[in-house]
Amino acid sequence: MDDRTTASDTPLFDTLTVIGPGLIGSSVLHRARRDGMLARRLIAVDNNPTFRQRVWDLGIADEVTENVAPAVAEADCVMLCVPVGVMGEVAATAIPAMRPGAILTDTGSTKVSVIDAIRPSLRPDISYVPAHPMAGTEFSGPDAGFATLFENRWCLLTPLPETSSDMAVSAVESLWQRCGARTKDMTPEHHDRVCAIVSHLPHLLAFTICGTADDLADQTRSEVLDFAASGFRDFTRIAASDPIMWRDIFLSNRDAILEMLARFTEDAQAMARAIRWADSDYIVDRIERGRQIRRSLIENHQA
Amino acid sequence: MDDRTTASDTPLFDTLTVIGPGLIGSSVLHRARRDGMLARRLIAVDNNPTFRQRVWDLGIADEVTENVAPAVAEADCVMLCVPVGVMGEVAATAIPAMRPGAILTDTGSTKVSVIDAIRPSLRPDISYVPAHPMAGTEFSGPDAGFATLFENRWCLLTPLPETSSDMAVSAVESLWQRCGARTKDMTPEHHDRVCAIVSHLPHLLAFTICGTADDLADQTRSEVLDFAASGFRDFTRIAASDPIMWRDIFLSNRDAILEMLARFTEDAQAMARAIRWADSDYIVDRIERGRQIRRSLIENHQA
Numbered sequence: 001m002d003d004r005t006t007a008s009d010t011p012l013f014d015t016l017t018v019i020g021p022g023l024i025g026s027s028v029l030h031r032a033r034r035d036g037m038l039a040r041r042l043i044a045v046d047n048n049p050t051f052r053q054r055v056w057d058l059g060i061a062d063e064v065t066e067n068v069a070p071a072v073a074e075a076d077c078v079m080l081c082v083p084v085g086v087m088g089e090v091a092a093t094a095i096p097a098m099r100p101g102a103i104l105t106d107t108g109s110t111k112v113s114v115i116d117a118i119r120p121s122l123r124p125d126i127s128y129v130p131a132h133p134m135a136g137t138e139f140s141g142p143d144a145g146f147a148t149l150f151e152n153r154w155c156l157l158t159p160l161p162e163t164s165s166d167m168a169v170s171a172v173e174s175l176w177q178r179c180g181a182r183t184k185d186m187t188p189e190h191h192d193r194v195c196a197i198v199s200h201l202p203h204l205l206a207f208t209i210c211g212t213a214d215d216l217a218d219q220t221r222s223e224v225l226d227f228a229a230s231g232f233r234d235f236t237r238i239a240a241s242d243p244i245m246w247r248d249i250f251l252s253n254r255d256a257i258l259e260m261l262a263r264f265t266e267d268a269q270a271m272a273r274a275i276r277w278a279d280s281d282y283i284v285d286r287i288e289r290g291r292q293i294r295r296s297l298i299e300n301h302q303a
Numbered sequence: 304m305d306d307r308t309t310a311s312d313t314p315l316f317d318t319l320t321v322i323g324p325g326l327i328g329s330s331v332l333h334r335a336r337r338d339g340m341l342a343r344r345l346i347a348v349d350n351n352p353t354f355r356q357r358v359w360d361l362g363i364a365d366e367v368t369e370n371v372a373p374a375v376a377e378a379d380c381v382m383l384c385v386p387v388g389v390m391g392e393v394a395a396t397a398i399p400a401m402r403p404g405a406i407l408t409d410t411g412s413t414k415v416s417v418i419d420a421i422r423p424s425l426r427p428d429i430s431y432v433p434a435h436p437m438a439g440t441e442f443s444g445p446d447a448g449f450a451t452l453f454e455n456r457w458c459l460l461t462p463l464p465e466t467s468s469d470m471a472v473s474a475v476e477s478l479w480q481r482c483g484a485r486t487k488d489m490t491p492e493h494h495d496r497v498c499a500i501v502s503h504l505p506h507l508l509a510f511t512i513c514g515t516a517d518d519l520a521d522q523t524r525s526e527v528l529d530f531a532a533s534g535f536r537d538f539t540r541i542a543a544s545d546p547i548m549w550r551d552i553f554l555s556n557r558d559a560i561l562e563m564l565a566r567f568t569e570d571a572q573a574m575a576r577a578i579r580w581a582d583s584d585y586i587v588d589r590i591e592r593g594r595q596i597r598r599s600l601i602e603n604h605q606a
Contacts, residue, residue: 134530134532134533135532136533138597153532154529154530154532156530184529190523193523194523194526194527194530195530195533197512197515197516197519197523197527197535198516198526198527198530198531198533198534198535199530199533199534199535201512202512202533202534202535202537202538203534204571204574205508205512205538205571206534206593207574207589207590207592207593208567208570208571208574208589209504209505209508209567210592210593210596210597211570211589211592211593212500212563212566212567212570213500213501213596214592214593214595214596215566215570216500220493220496220497220500223497223501224497224500224501224596225596225599225600225603226457226487226603227437227457227459227497227498227501227502228501228600229437229438229456229457230437230439230498230501230502230505231501231502231503231505231506231509231541232500232501232502232505233600234505234537234538234540234541235505235537236593236596236597236600237537237597238534238537239590239593239594239596239597240593240594240597241590243586243587243590243591243594244587246586246590247583247586247587247590250578250586251578251581251583251586254578254579254581257578258575258578258579260515261571261575262575263515263518264511264512264515265568265571265572267511267514267515267518268507268508268511268564268568269568271507271510271511272561272564272565275553275554275557275560275561276557276561278554280550280554283546283549283550283553283554284546284547284550286510286511286514287510287542287544287546287549287550288546289510289513289514289517290509290510290513290514290517290539290542290543291542291543291546292517293513293516293517293527293528293539293542294441294513294539294540294542294543295543296528297528297531297536297539300528300529
């Protein structure tokens with residue numbers, strides 16, 4: 001950041017094109033508009049006319065279009081904010097139209113499969129820097145975005161030795177830091193394992209318990225709603241996230257998620273066995289571990 | 304409530320004795336002290352000298368003692384707020400010392416096993432009304448209590464045809480309503496099934512995922528703490544609850560919890576299979592159910 005810090009009162013890019021201004025993309029646009037520090041000119045691309053109208057009405061882009069090619073042709077940075085399942089397809093349309101020397105980045109929640117999907121379309125004169133801003137709410141679409149979504153959150157970068165120039169990595173880091181985020185580099189594989197346990201598995205468990213409750217007999221099901229405050233409600237908040245986005249994440253990070261779910265299931269079965277056989281020490285030990293993690297979070301100011 | 308409503312400007316009881324002034328018990332005392340509407344005189348009993356001192360310093364009881372027998376002898380209502388694993392033992396000490404016509408109630412999170420534990424000590428001249436205020440935080444002990452803990456929360460009553468007089472049920476309902484809670488009657492068995500899905504299973508899953516994360520290699524484990532905001536953090540909040548209390552709940556409601564966990568595990572395995580075989584429709588359907596439950600909660604003003 002040293003060189004860029006001195007230049008931090010000028011926009012980072014001339015033209016930033018955001019493809020897919022949903023929760024994440026529109027929050028970047030809000031931030032860019034609010035501070036004027038990301039780009040002099042903002043272009044938003046979406047194939048949904050309602051979303052385009054909302055972005056225009058919100059006043060968070062200078063141009064709004066459905067046509068990818070002209071929208072990326074003048075950009076010095078193109079950010080893909082579409083669901084991970086269509087990243088490859090959108091990149092294949094965007095990359096051939098990009099100008100030489102431009103930067104391509106994405107905000108996908110999984111990295112190995114997104115990189116695999118985008119890689120075939122890459123050009124040697126385009127620098128690609130995969131990124132994942134770890135922020136979100138249970139809401140989606142352009143109206144869900146806001147300028148401070150990334151404040152004090154992490155953005156993980158998984159730069160590729162062969163396609164991510166140092167200058168491009170530094171620019172994408174600056175972009176996210178100017179959005180308020182802290183940045184960290186790691187390999188795509190490690191990223192996917194970490195996200196499997198901190199985000200994907202919790203979501204899978206939350207979706208599942210909501211489904212399990214939904215299958216109960218009618219009377220009990222209605223009481224689940226009445227008495228949700230006792231723990232269940234926290235799961236429903238997690239489970240309220242966008243289905244297509246999460247379907248794509250589960251399918252894109254399949255191996256890491258299945259591995260973490262298998263570990264979790266072993267542990268849940270061990271807990272079930274301890275309950276069945278009244279193994280108090282085991283139960284208390286496992287509960288104590290949960291409390292330790294919570295205490296560490298509080299010490300880390302993450303809770 | 305009709306008769307009692309007219310008398311709602313006078314205390315419900317002359318003397319209320321709370322045995323075990325932890326989070327729940329001390330919150331009842333705070334409420335009783337604040338409004339003066341539960342009892343004219345408040346007695347707190349605890350075998351932990353530190354807790355007794357804290358209750359005394361907080362000024363939420365007129366008498367604080369470690370001796371159960373004298374503390375219950377003058378009470379017209381005795382409330383057991385101890386962990387469910389010691390309910391039977393404490394009841395066996397308290398009941399013989401209670402005065403004829405007095406009411407016994409408890410606040411245990413499981414009902415079938417607590418009732419089984421208390422039943423052998425019951426006397427025909429004592430009315431026992433099992434109850435479960437569905438409120439709590441991740442904190443425990445007398446310092447965790449506050450007067451509004453039960454505001455707009457449910458208190459479930461599981462009256463027993465043979466030991467709960469109508470007048471006693473009505474008095475315990477009034478007590479909880481004066482604490483700000485809504486009350487509902489159901490059978491002990493039904494209560495335990497409902498709580499298994501809305502509270503006990505979510506806690507079991509939260510404890511388990513924290514343990515699973517704790518078992519990961521050191522680097523990943525530390526990153527789990529860094530990136531916890533992405534869903535995992537909500538689980539750690541649930542998992543921060545008191546270990547002894549939860550051990551007792553799991554052991555006391557064993558059958559219902561194991562049944563709900565078995566259903567959940569089947570559903571999680573079905574989700575794993577759908578991910579492995581890329582069954583998009585199944586995944587989206589299960590996620591959609593979670594969203595429906597969330598929407599129902601919002602319509603119910605529970606979220």
